[in-house]
Amino acid sequence: MPDHPPTEPRSPAPPGPGPFEPRVIAFCCQYCAYSAADMAGSMRLQYPSNVEIVLVPCTGRFDAILALKALEGGADGVYAAGCLEGSCHFLDGNVRARKRVTHLKKELESVGVDPGRVEMYNLSASQGPRFAEIAREFSGRIAELGPGPASRSKPPG
Amino acid sequence: MTGGLKSESRLERALASGRFAVTGELGPPRNARAADVEAKCRALKGSVDAVNVTDNQTAVVRMSSLAASVIALREGLDPVMQMVCRDRNRIAAQSDLLGAAALGVNNIIALSGDHQRFGDHPQSKNVYDLDSVSLIMAIRAMRDQGRLLSGQELPEDGRPRLFIAAFNPFADPEGYRVVRAAKKVEAGADFLQSQCVYDMPRFRRFMERAVDMGLAEKAYFMAGITPLKSLGMAKYMNNNVPGITVPDSLIARLKGVPKDRQPEEGVAIACEQIEEMKSLAGVSGVHLMFVEWEHMIPVVVEKAGLLPRSEA
Amino acid sequence: MIIASRKPIDEIKGFIAGSGRILIVGCRGCVTVCNSGGAKEVEILASLLRLDAMKGGAKLTADECTLERQCDPEYVDGFAPRLAEGYGAVLSMACPIGPQYLAERFPSEKVYPALNACFMGGALAHGVWAERCQACGDCVVHLFAGLCPVSRCAKSLLNGPCGGSAEGKCEVSGETDCVWHLIVERMEAAGTIGELATPRPLKDWRTSRDGGPRKIVREELVR
Numbered sequence: 001m002p003d004h005p006p007t008e009p010r011s012p013a014p015p016g017p018g019p020f021e022p023r024v025i026a027f028c029c030q031y032c033a034y035s036a037a038d039m040a041g042s043m044r045l046q047y048p049s050n051v052e053i054v055l056v057p058c059t060g061r062f063d064a065i066l067a068l069k070a071l072e073g074g075a076d077g078v079y080a081a082g083c084l085e086g087s088c089h090f091l092d093g094n095v096r097a098r099k100r101v102t103h104l105k106k107e108l109e110s111v112g113v114d115p116g117r118v119e120m121y122n123l124s125a126s127q128g129p130r131f132a133e134i135a136r137e138f139s140g141r142i143a144e145l146g147p148g149p150a151s152r153s154k155p156p157g
Numbered sequence: 158m159t160g161g162l163k164s165e166s167r168l169e170r171a172l173a174s175g176r177f178a179v180t181g182e183l184g185p186p187r188n189a190r191a192a193d194v195e196a197k198c199r200a201l202k203g204s205v206d207a208v209n210v211t212d213n214q215t216a217v218v219r220m221s222s223l224a225a226s227v228i229a230l231r232e233g234l235d236p237v238m239q240m241v242c243r244d245r246n247r248i249a250a251q252s253d254l255l256g257a258a259a260l261g262v263n264n265i266i267a268l269s270g271d272h273q274r275f276g277d278h279p280q281s282k283n284v285y286d287l288d289s290v291s292l293i294m295a296i297r298a299m300r301d302q303g304r305l306l307s308g309q310e311l312p313e314d315g316r317p318r319l320f321i322a323a324f325n326p327f328a329d330p331e332g333y334r335v336v337r338a339a340k341k342v343e344a345g346a347d348f349l350q351s352q353c354v355y356d357m358p359r360f361r362r363f364m365e366r367a368v369d370m371g372l373a374e375k376a377y378f379m380a381g382i383t384p385l386k387s388l389g390m391a392k393y394m395n396n397n398v399p400g401i402t403v404p405d406s407l408i409a410r411l412k413g414v415p416k417d418r419q420p421e422e423g424v425a426i427a428c429e430q431i432e433e434m435k436s437l438a439g440v441s442g443v444h445l446m447f448v449e450w451e452h453m454i455p456v457v458v459e460k461a462g463l464l465p466r467s468e469a
Numbered sequence: 470m471i472i473a474s475r476k477p478i479d480e481i482k483g484f485i486a487g488s489g490r491i492l493i494v495g496c497r498g499c500v501t502v503c504n505s506g507g508a509k510e511v512e513i514l515a516s517l518l519r520l521d522a523m524k525g526g527a528k529l530t531a532d533e534c535t536l537e538r539q540c541d542p543e544y545v546d547g548f549a550p551r552l553a554e555g556y557g558a559v560l561s562m563a564c565p566i567g568p569q570y571l572a573e574r575f576p577s578e579k580v581y582p583a584l585n586a587c588f589m590g591g592a593l594a595h596g597v598w599a600e601r602c603q604a605c606g607d608c609v610v611h612l613f614a615g616l617c618p619v620s621r622c623a624k625s626l627l628n629g630p631c632g633g634s635a636e637g638k639c640e641v642s643g644e645t646d647c648v649w650h651l652i653v654e655r656m657e658a659a660g661t662i663g664e665l666a667t668p669r670p671l672k673d674w675r676t677s678r679d680g681g682p683r684k685i686v687r688e689e690l691v692r
Binding site for chain 3: 064065068069071072107108110111112113149150
């Protein structure tokens with residue numbers, strides 16, 4: 001077990017002054033990204049605390065609707081992180097997930113939501129540092145894009 | 158090919174006489190100017206036994222083949238009126254056939270027609286109520302049995318006396334093409350005009366099989382000839398037109414002459430092909446398709462020693 | 470089955486413009502199987518439309534429901550209570566038969582088609598569908614080695630192939646098989662190619678849509 005269970009719910013960044021801290025949901029495959037997160041934790045690698053991890057048995061379980069519900073529910077960005085291509089424990093779940101993310105980007109674009117708010121990553125269980133890097137990279141991208149559609153619909157203040 | 162003639166067609170007479178026949182092709186204009194058709198007719202007169210008048214070829218709107226055929230008649234030519242299945246159902250087809258015969262058209266060629274996707278109205282609906290084979294059957298029933306497709310009888314003197322042609326493409330599947338030609342002959346085609354030929358060995362294979370099957374005794378075969386105006390055209394035809402292969406030797410020949418002399422070389426090649434066709438078993442004539450180059454037909458006909466042609 | 474696909478989102482947005490409450494109705498028939506209008510697609514469309522509204526600071530209530538079949542009055546009737554809520558627009562995600570049934574049963578509702586019916590066909594692989602029938606009303610596939618030239622030839626030729634067949638592909642699109650090439654190949658392999666030598670007569674299109682809208686009455690089933 002990771003010392004900080006990645007699925008542990010975290011409260012969203014409190015609104016108020018200071019830089020915008022995006023809320024990111026990461027759907028992580030139990031065989032790779034989730035283990036990599038575990039390793040990142042035990043290596044005490046820094047990665048943004050605003051990345052909330054959802055454990056999935058395989059990114060093949062990831063679906064457009066999960067990302068859409070997350071965005072509707074207040075997430076500013078969503079990504080799926082699965083095994084390296086060719087290493088999926090269910091043969092090609094990660095390849096399918098990538099196709100779904102590609103399609104979802106188009107769908108989001110069609111309703112005026114930046115397609116960069118969703119992404120697909122691949123890494124192996126041993127890549128703890130890469131996990132932290134992805135979390136920082138994506139979080140940074142979303143910070144630049146600003147609050148997601150759900151945050152914008154909230155009345156200011 | 159026994160018994161009396163089926164029509165008043167000069168082309169039929171020429172073919173029946175055993176003379177090597179020549180047909181040309183005339184594309185009606187994309188406007189209503191009769192003068193445009195007349196000019197093309199004058200260029201062809203005396204050089205061909207009959208002239209195919211195309212029917213909205215490549216699915217581009219042009220003056221109707223019936224109207225342009227009538228202008229050709231006025232100009233003293235014997236038109237082979239094209240009729241495609243793309244634009245008319247069986248009612249319009251039969252009606253146009255009766256009208257064409259009434260106006261003096263003696264020859265008809267039934268075609269599927271290029272799909273509208275390739276023309277200037279890709280949005281249009283297509284008809285294809287009949288296909289080329291069933292259209293041939295319909296024409297023959299009108300002429301020989303004196304019956305419309307409905308069974309309605311035509312009076313003896315009110316039957317369209319048409320000399321019926323079919324088109325023979327060489328598209329894939331190669332081996333089946335001769336079977337389809339046989340089917341068209343069985344359906345009632347009196348003569349077949351082929352897609353333009355560049356690959357002589359392939360054409361010889363086709364003709365050998367046609368002769369073996371006895372087709373050449375049942376219908377006249379006319380080989381399609383289109384001169385290669387340039388190296389670019391040769392490459393385009395080779396790469397883009399189904400059924401056409403331009404052998405490397407011809408491409409090399411065109412490559413070997415400067416660009417301004419390529420048309421001349423193309424004409425020379427065409428003349429050589431015609432010469433070869435003259436002695437090929439089962440081939441009764443040539444069909445010259447000089448797309449927007451009609452004025453070159455007389456030149457080629459003369460060079461190929463095909464003069465004189467049948468008189469008006 | 471009927472293969473359908475979702476209309477462009479902009480067209481759908483145009484349908485619901487100005488409505489704060491909409492209902493999206495899916496169908497568990499063909500469109501569920503071809504992944505265009507089942508419960509899952511309803512959920513996705515609802516979510517996309519809500520996100521679209523959210524990003525402009527607006528709020529859209531997009532309710533979701535999926536009927537057993539929208540082409541059956543029985544299921545459409547049972548759906549009546551849902552509409553009591555009063556919607557600015559009802560988007561049917563069935564094939565276009567659905568919005569017709571909904572509009573007929575609920576004349577006061579504004580019903581819109583969210584899908585285009587594309588063709589009748591089947592799956593070639595997961596996510597790939599192709600046309601296989603044109604409902605000509607007089608099936609002849611047994612004459613062509615089990616292949617349908619009416620729906621699969623761009624010219625519906627019964628005496629093909631035309632001169633546009635190249636290397637097994639149709640001239641209209643290099644991605645489309647020339648069905649006549651397939652017919653010849655299959656019949657050659659089966660040794661039945663001789664059957665193609667006889668000209669096939671004209672087709673009677675009365676049984677097709679050309680004969681007017683069609684209807685079947687089975688007296689033994691009518692109550």
